[in-house]
Amino acid sequence: MKFHTGLAAALIAASVGVADAQESEVLFSHKHWQVSVVGWDDGSVGCVAEVKAPGESFMIWTFPDGAVQLQFYSTAWEFGEGQTADLGVQIDRRAPWNLTGAELYKNSVLFYLPDSQAGVNFITEVARGNRLYLRDNGGTDVQNYSLAGSSASISALIDCGDVITKRTPGNPFN
Numbered sequence: 001m002k003f004h005t006g007l008a009a010a011l012i013a014a015s016v017g018v019a020d021a022q023e024s025e026v027l028f029s030h031k032h033w034q035v036s037v038v039g040w041d042d043g044s045v046g047c048v049a050e051v052k053a054p055g056e057s058f059m060i061w062t063f064p065d066g067a068v069q070l071q072f073y074s075t076a077w078e079f080g081e082g083q084t085a086d087l088g089v090q091i092d093r094r095a096p097w098n099l100t101g102a103e104l105y106k107n108s109v110l111f112y113l114p115d116s117q118a119g120v121n122f123i124t125e126v127a128r129g130n131r132l133y134l135r136d137n138g139g140t141d142v143q144n145y146s147l148a149g150s151s152a153s154i155s156a157l158i159d160c161g162d163v164i165t166k167r168t169p170g171n172p173f174n
Contacts (some may be wrong), residue, residue: 030153090135
């Protein structure tokens with residue numbers, strides 16, 4: 001309950017009167033992971049779970065509409081706009097996942113998870129995994145990320161997503 005009260009206060013702070021393009025508040029940290037609520041100057045909010053290494057990060061974003069986006073970031077990458085690629089992700093020694101049509105943008109690879117059991121299964125694998133490998137379409141390793149602490153962080157991300165979903169304005173009569 002304490003987590004939800006603190007989260008609600010952070011959401012208000014992050015979404016009211018934001019002067020910059022983006023403002024964030026750390027809600028939870030565990031091992032290499034950090035979970036934050038992010039507010040943008042247009043009043044929109046999102047939650048992100050992120051594992052970082054110098055110049056590199058893997059993020060899982062959730063948004064009020066229920067969308068879940070993966071973001072792989074590296075200072076070594078320099079993409080233009082409008083580019084896509086077919087990539088692979090493997091967690092530990094489990095079967096690989098295909099990220100067909102992942103968007104390449106500046107220093108990031110972006111991919112929306114399907115709103116289906118497959119998306120849930122992917123998040124479950126991340127929560128239970130030890131290491132995630134990002135690979136090119138040919139199966140060559142591009143980057144890998146520690147998943148130590150991911151289970152608790154995914155749980156905090158889900159809690160954050162539940163709160164921002166509940167605060168989305170809508171028709172109360174539907």
